[in-house]
Amino acid sequence: MANTGIARYKLLLIEDDRPMAEAMKGLLLQWGFQVVICENFDHIMEQYGAAEPHIVLMDINIPAYDGFYWCKKIREVSSVPIVFVSSRESSMDIVMAINNGGDDYIQKPFDPHVLVAKLQAIIRRTYEYRTTDQHVLACGDILLNLNDAAIHCGNESIELTRNEFKIMRILMERKGRVVSREQLMKQLWDDDCYVNENTLTVNLNRLRKRLEDIGAPDYIRTKKGMGYIIP
Incomplete structure (x- = not known):
């Protein structure tokens, strides 16, 4: 039975066994x-960038x-x-998977319920960062109050401008994923008027300075040629 809470999460499946990939896709679609x-396995990074997934499921071979x-x-970017989902079973493969940045390792053949449970658990840990007060977003040491547009870091707090608040909300809601300048500009100024890109740069620089002042330097990272990310 599908979990409707999972429906907003996108998964990129990197599996060269097409029947296996289709079977896994069918299972995961059932769960929402x-x-x-x-x-195209020669251009995985391009497909990753286009998909903007919340989670990656990948074979080794x-x-x-x-x-x-x-x-x-x-x-390097996210x-x-x-x-990892693989038929390789040596302990060294598991160690390499984790050491190279993997979050979990599932051996084939796998129990479908175990796969789904693990994915749901990882998503809860990674993205369900809203507190019991649904008007607050939390990422790391930063809390963003959606009611009054205030940022809190430890004992420090500041009130954000309209554009600063929008930038923070977009980046926090997409934690761990790169947001392009084009995406930010569309969210901030989605109308027919022309806006110079320098306006976005000014807003970002001011927001970064304000975050630094309350003890959160380098909270918003730049990915050259790609955009911005809260890692």
């Missing part, structure tokens, strides 16, 4: 996940390089959860 199957290599490449 959105599923994108990798189609794939045609181009291997899963360890692509896990490291993804880790802290998105990565779960």
Whole structure:
């Protein structure tokens, strides 16, 4: 039975055994996940960027390089959860999977219920960061109050401007994923008027300075040529 709370989460499946990939997709769709199957193993990073998944499910043995290599490449730009699913069973494979940035390792053949339970647990740990007060977002040491647009870090707090608040909310809700400048501009100024890109830069620089003042330097990271991320 599908878990409707999972429905907003997208999964990128990197599996070169097509019948296995389709079977896994069918299972995960039943549980409410959105599923994108990798189609080109020479361009995994491009497909990762296009899909913007909340979680990656990856085999080790794939045609181009291997899963360890692509896990490291993804880790260069994102802290998105990565779960290995492989028929390889040596303890060294598990160690390498974790050491290269993987979050979990599931051996084939697997119990479908175990796979789903593990994915749900990782998503809860990674993305269910809302407190019992649904008007607050929390990522790391930062709390964002959605009612009054105030940021709290330890004993320090500041009130954000309209644009600063929008930027923080977008990045916190997409924690671990890169948000492009184009996406931010569309969210901030989604109308017919022309807005100079420098306006976004000014807003981001001011927000970073304010975060630094309350003890959160480098909270918003720049991924050159890609956009911004809260890791």
